[in-house]
Structures are given as structure tokens and as C-alpha cells.
Amino acid sequence: MAAAGEEAVRRRTDLYSLDLVSFTPGRAISSVLDRGLVLPMTGDDAHTFKMLRIDGSLVPKKTDDIAVIDRSTLCVGQIVGSASDIGGQIGVVTGVTTMLQVVQFNSRYQPTKVVTGVPTADVRRVRALSLGDYVVSGQWLGRVVEVSQDIDVLFDDGAVCRVTDAEWKKLKLAKPRNYRSQMNTPFYPGARVVTPDSSDIFIDAQWLNGQWKPDRQEGKVTKVEMASVLVYWVACAELGIDQRLVNELAPPAYYNADDLTYFCSDPDCTWGLGDRCFLSTDHEEQQHTSSQSPVPPPTMTVSNTYTSVDVLWQDGTRQHGAESTVTNPMSFTNDFNFFPGQYVVENSPTNDIIVAAVDGTGDDIVCGSTRRIGVVRSQSSKDDMVNVSWFKAASTSTCWEIECNDVASAYDLRRDPDHSVFYGDVVVRLLSDVSEGTPVVQQQPQEKNTSSSLSWVGRVVDLHDGHIQVKWGDSSTSTVLPHEITVANKEHYTQLVRVHEWAEEDDVDAPQADNEQHDPEDATEIEGGMIDGSVISVDEVDGLTAAIQKVEVQEDHNADDDSDEEYDQTVMIKSKDATADDDLSKFPRFGVVKSPPDHHYIDITHEGSSGGRRWVKTVQKEWKILENSLPETIYVRAFEDRMDLLRVVMVGANGTPYHDGLFFFDLQLPPSYPAEPPQVFYHSFGLRLNPNLYESGSVCLSLVNTFGGEGTEVWSPAISSILQVVVSLQALVLNDQPYYNEAGYEELIGKPMGRRNALPYSGNAFLLTLRTALHLLHRTPEGFEEFVRDHFRQRGRYVLETCQAYLREGVPAGHGSMELSCSVGFRIALAKLVPMLVAAFTHIGAQGCDDYTVTSHHHQTDVLV
Secondary structure: OHHHHHHHHHHHHOOOOOOEEEOOOOOOOOOHHHEEEEOOOOOOOOOEEEEEOOOOOEEEEEHHHOEEEEOOOOOOOOEEEEOOEEEEEEEEEEEEEEEEEEEEEOOOOOEEEEEEEEEHHHEEEOOOOOOOOEEEEOOEEEEEEEEEEEEEEEOOOOOEEEEOOOOOOOOEEOOOOOOOOOOOOOOOOOOEEEOOOOOOOOOOOEEEEOOOOOOOOEEEEEEEEEEEEEEEEEEEOOOEOOHHHHHHHOOOOEEEHHHOEEEEOOOOOOOOOOOEEEEOOHHHHHHHOOOOOOOOOOEEEEEEEEEEEEEEEOOOOEEEEEEHHHEEEOOOOOOOOOOOOOEEEEOOHHHOOEEEOOOOOOOEEEOOOOOOEEEEEEEEOOOOEEEEEEEOOOOEOOEOOEEEEEEEEHHHEEEOOOOOOOOOOEEEEOOOOHHHOOOOOOOOOOOOOOHHHOOOEEEEEEEEOOEEEEEEOOOOEEEEOHHHEEEOOOOOHHHHHHHHHHHHOOOOOOOOOOOOOOOHHHOOOOOOOOOOOOOOOHHHHHHHHHHHHHHHHHHHHHOOOOOOOOOOOOOOOOOOOOOOOOHHHHOOOEEEEOOOOOOOOOOOOOOHHHHHHHHHHHHHHHHHHHHHHOOOOEEEEEEOOOOOEEEEEEEOOOOOOOOOOEEEEEEEOOOOOOOOOOEEEEOOOOOOOEOOEOOOOEEOOHHHOOOOOOHHHOOOOOOOOHHHHHHHHHHHHOOOOHHHHOOOHHHHOOOHHHHHHHHHHHHHHHHHHHHHHHHHHHOOOOOOHHHHHHHHHHHHHHHHHHHHHHHOOOOOOOOOOOOOOOOHHHHHHHHHHHHHHHHHHHHOOOOOHHHOEEEEEOOEEEEEO
């Protein structure tokens, strides 16, 4: 029974969107309708999928009734895994070859001509440009975001009309069919079209032969032509990719299709079943690309694909010509997967941790140096160890010289943000530094580019030993250094469409993010109570909300908004002591003190008083709620001279990678509060230990309107409160499986791909929690100095005990610890931290910490007690 379940999981995991599948597994395919493309699952049945057949029809199929026969959606730069080794190493696709079978149908949808073994270079789509394609005009590189088409319609009596911008005018197919709209158009030569009821499409058309008559409501498409193209310009040969300059100086957004030169396709624009195309010979290609050609080529339809791929695996081995179905596309990866040729920088604690000296002087010492840049040679995915070649620190922009080869923990590396080029990227050759006397690349604008004028734009074909091999638009290939090129826009074309929509609205500014510091690419939403494994249940959150509302009702009963009584801006509330048995009970969970100068929002002008007595009384209620209802592991300070500010510290909950860590947040109540939620800043020290907490300090949470949501997920002036915000931060953000906080990742819960990424993410969150502790002991947010020292005096020994168990590849017993991936790489990264923790904890007087020492022998770590 268990084996059957595992096989079901394997079949489900191995099925991906737009896979080409056979409906007759184990038997020969007898009809073009016996295969289809897998569409994304929309129902609740995990074993039933909709299939798009060649005729445009949709049919449901059970996973047991289909077999994958091709994956033509794979593209260069795609991350893949081995279908025969689900938990093994991953690789990157470096080459793709797809051969097509195309058919010509008659009016009864019967094949009249079948051509096999057709290279994709020998066919062209009915609409030559797909959405997202890269195009060039003169020295400008752009992305196609919209294409309008003109079609000629032949009626049964011989009359012909031309319909401009046919798709937007809602001209329809006589027999509706489904199709992939990014690459295809509903119209093609031979298609029958009709006008919607009461439509004037044919009346307003340009009549090439005859004139409009009421009975001419249906005809046959004889010609499809691209007219105007909406282009989002992304780069220039002289300006690079500086989007501000590009936007200021770019050509018009709408372009005649004949004035654009196609450079390359969007990675999503691969050939697949049902795509309409024209089969081209050298003679036909010359004849049919002319807009004056009166006879269009016959419309063909892709009926089968045969795809093979070249893969570079993490261990440095290369696989050539592999069948596409032996690899699985990896839509989700983690930050600890590296590939040969990638640029990395050191990310170990010795680069950013400042710790207290242990020589008894009390002075501070700085541990660390300038981050080194290196290039990956290979990675052991099992051990999380990476072979790196480090460049000499004195390397210049014209010469990157390797200093040494080393083996490093994947947790001590990160991708170099300044050199993020990858396989398949579209790149632009940058202007050379004039001060170095090198020539400047310049191109004169042209109405239509020739291949010889495209030497400044290319695609990355290989990364090797710190150098980048690029195939340029003029078909030449050269090797460049990372500073000589820059990566062009890689966003999905739908994002570019939104940019144009914003820009075209008169007198309306482009929408701004809810939180200016929030990175929309990393947007993450927390839906209250929906994340498995949260350390607080939905019922508990609801219980807190009910308690909050009860307190508010009691306060309102005694309130008189119309009273003439003056309300002081300073309200002192005596705090209740925590019930904990350690010294932290001396630190009240809530208190009102003077505002600290290091508060993140201290420079914001205090305008709370402009809200009058109502605003002051609202804040007083919030303080009362916090005084009475704060959990034992959350501490808040309000400020008598700045009622709009608060500072919060919370202890990481048991069973999470944040256990025993401390996390500080600064809050600011706007003058409109509670109509608007508080602003929230996280003291990150430049560390990203959670998908919702950014290095910049931004906090992504629906409840404070820094990410989308609905209902109780977002701020409600009537029922939301500061208590709800801080409890959500601890329970729903700092939870036991933070990897799944990332938007869309919740679908991976319980699946092999989710587990292989969630465990290393939690391991890194644990490491960053320890590094955060070191930062806090050196640079504590004001007002909490003694609290932080007391906390780690009490918990330091247990933190080290947890580290000891992980270093011995065990799951720590007790103290609220959790299972982590104890790979060699994780243990080496942890071993670097333990001596720093021992020194820091011993320096503040923590007991029993000097018993822990670590000796590290490259691949082995031993803890001696």
C-alpha cells in the first residue's frame, strides 16, 4: 500500500504544465487527437488534469491514463532535476534542440499532409512576433508586449475585405478553439470567422473587392499581417540598461512591425502541440515574407515535438542530447544551490559580525575583511559544499586573475548581486571605460537592422573560469568579462504590459508599492492561519482578537468623545510582571519610557497630536490592550514623548529555527491611525532570515498593507490592533517552516520539492538567527540593553547545546529545537559561529558556556564538551 502511494506521488511530481502526453500509454498513437498538452490544475482532484488537444478542444484525463512523451517547454537557463533521482543534484539546461512534426488539415480536420523531422528554424509562426520577444530598432533593444493584426477575409461570393486590428475588434472564429495566446493568434489562413451579433466589423472594414452586404457575416481568412507592435524598450547600445535614461530617450512605444528586427524569443515561447505555422523552404521563405505576396503558404499545425537537451549538472559534469523527459523542470530552488560558472561572494559571519573582545578590556574587535569574489567550479548537493576559485583582491576590471581554489560551505556563499549573469540571458555590451583608453561601442540608428549591426546584443551560451561566452546578434561569438556586459530585462511580458498601462494614463501617476522599501519581485503574503505548522493556531489568533475587541468595548463604555476633559499626550501605565521564572521577569512586558534616538522613525515629524483627543485616546486603548494581553515572549516599549512610536522585541518560538533568538521591530502610528495601519521596520543587520523580513528592514505583511490580501488578512480600522500585528509577526512570520511563507510556495507543502528546499532554508534561518544574536550583543537597540544581556545569560548555554547537537548530526532534544539538514556544509558554517557565540556569551557572564569549544578540520567538525 505504501509503495503504491509513493508511485502515485512520483507520477504526480513528474507531470508538469504543458508537458506533451499520450492518451494511450503503452500503445501506439493512432490519431492526432490521442495526445495533448497538460494545463495547470484548477480543480480539487489532484489526479485529473485538463488536456489541450491539437484541435483546440479540452478534455479531462486521469494521471493513470496518460504518459509524458516530450517536454518542449525546456529552455536554456532552465533549472532541472533528474527524473530518476528526485532528491539528487540539479542542473541547468545549456542547449535545446526541438524537431517538429507538422500537419495540414482539410476543412473536416483530417490530415492531408504530414511532414516530420522539421527543425524549428524551418517554420515560422502565423504571427511572426510573440509576446515577450526581444526586438531591435537601430541601437535600441525592446520587448514585445502587444501586437495588432490586420486580416483579409474572403467571402463565399468572392468579395474580400480587410479588418484592421481584428483581435481587438472581437472578430471571432466560427468554431471557437483554445490556443496558447502568447505565441499564437486565433486567426490563420483557412480559418472561418464571423462577426458578433449586431457588430459593425465588416461594415467598417476596408473592402478590397466588392462591398459590404448584410448577408456577408461569415468568411475565410486568406491573409494575416502584423500591423503595429507595442514595444517596451529595455536597453540601448549607448545607454546600457539605465531604465531612467532609456525611458527618457527611447523611441516611440508603438512601432510598425516592418521596422523591427527580431532578435530572439522569450524563454516561454517554445513550440508546442497545436501551434499554427508556415513550413518554409528557401524559396517559400523569400516569397512568403514579402507583404506583397498574394498567395499565402498553407497553414500547418504542430502535431508532435521531439526535444533533446544539454545539461550542466552541479558537480560539473555535462550531459548532451538527453531526452527531455529524463529531466524535471525545477520551478522552485533555494539560495544554496550553485552552478559551475556562477559568480559568488563570501557570506560567512567573519565578514559581517562584530563581537565583543574577550581580553578583559571591554573593547570591541572587528572580525572580517572585504568580501572576496569567486567563481563556482562545482557543488556537492549532498554535502552542501562548493568548489570555488577565488579571484585576487587586486584584480582589475580588465583582468580577473584567480588567486586560489577552495572548498566552502554553501551557507557561507551567496550569488554576487553585481555579476548575476546566467545561461541564456540576453545581454548588452556596455560602453567601455573611456578613461582606460578603450574604444567606445556606438551604433547609428537604422530603419531596419542588418545582422552586422547587432554586435552589441547577444545571449550567454557558456560560463567558464570567470569568463562569459556570448553569441552576438551578428552571429559572432566572443568571451567577455562580467563588467563588459549587462543583463537585459527578464520580466514576464505581462509585467511590462502593466508598466505601459500606468504610463499611458493621463494625469495619473504610476502606482507605488504599499511600502517603498518592499521589493515586488520578492513579494510574500501571509494568510492568517493558512500556513501548516504555525506555532499559534487560528483559534488562538481569533481568541486574541476577541479579547482585544472586548477590551475596546469596555473602554468605549466609559468613554465620552465629546467631553471637554483634556487628555495628556503622556500616559504612564504600570506594567504587569511576566510570569517567567528567570531574571527576565524583572523586565516588564510593557512599559512607557523616553524615546530612543536610534528608533527608525524618530526623524518623522510627530503629527499624532493633529488627530486631537480621539487619536490620543485610541493610542491609550492600544497601550492598555498591550499591557493586559501581551504573550510572555513579546515585550513592548511605548514612549511618553512620542506616542506615535513603539519598539517591540520578541523571542523566537519553540520548534522553529528562530528559537531563543531575539527580533526587534520599530513601529510608527501615522496621524490617520487607525484608519491606516502602523509602519513596521525590522532590525535586520543586513540579514535576510525570513521571506517576509528584508535586509532593508521592510516587513511584508498583509495586516500592515505591505502586501495584498482580503478580509481579515488586511488592516481593518474597526477590529485590527497593534497587538494583532506583533502576535502575527511572531506566530505567522517567525514560524517553523518559513520557506513556505514565500508567495506561491504553500503548494509545495508535503511534496519532495518543498522538503528539499525547506530544510536548508530553515537551517540558514537558524544560522542567521545566531548571527543576529551576535549583532544584538554588540549593538543593542536602546532601552533593551540589559534585557538582551539577561536573555542570553539565561539561554546562551542552551543555544550552544543546540549547536552541539546539530554539529553531531543529531536533532537536539528539548529546548524547543527542530529538525534541520545537518549536511557537512551546514555544520562547517555552524562551526564558524560557535567560537564567536562562546566568546560573546562568556563576555556577558553566561554560565557554562566556556565548556563548549569547536575544532574544525575543513570537512569535519567536532564539538568537545
